Amino acid sequence: MEDRLNRIESKIALSEDLLEELNLMVFRQQQQIDRLQQQIVDLHRQLASGSPGERRDLREEIPPHY
Template identity: 65%
Template sequence: MKLLNSAARLEKQGVGDMEERLITIESKLALAEDLLDELNKTVFRQQEQIDLLQSQIRLLYTQMQGSGQGAEKRDPRDEIPPHY
């Protein structure tokens, strides 16, 4: 009878330890999921910023190409600063 009681006590302790471990794992999983969501939001915002910057660079490049085609070759000596 003592052996059965000891086995039952050990089994109850094992279940309690198992529950604690499961709760710990579930808590860590929930934190990891929250972190993953935040990182995904950050990556999304950064991609939006990258897309915007790329479109601005394309616009500047187009403007520079357009201003360079019709312009005459300028002599740097013609661009004397106003204080001379």
């Protein structure tokens, strides 16, 4: 009976450690998702405002060897 109880306690301790590790992983992933979403919003604003850079016509750009 005591051996069984020790195994159960060990499994619970391991489960608690794994749960804590998973919680930390989820927290970090959420932070990364938040950063990526903010970058998307920023890029969308840049595109909407037309300020990502000046427009250029690639046909007007002649390589130096021509």
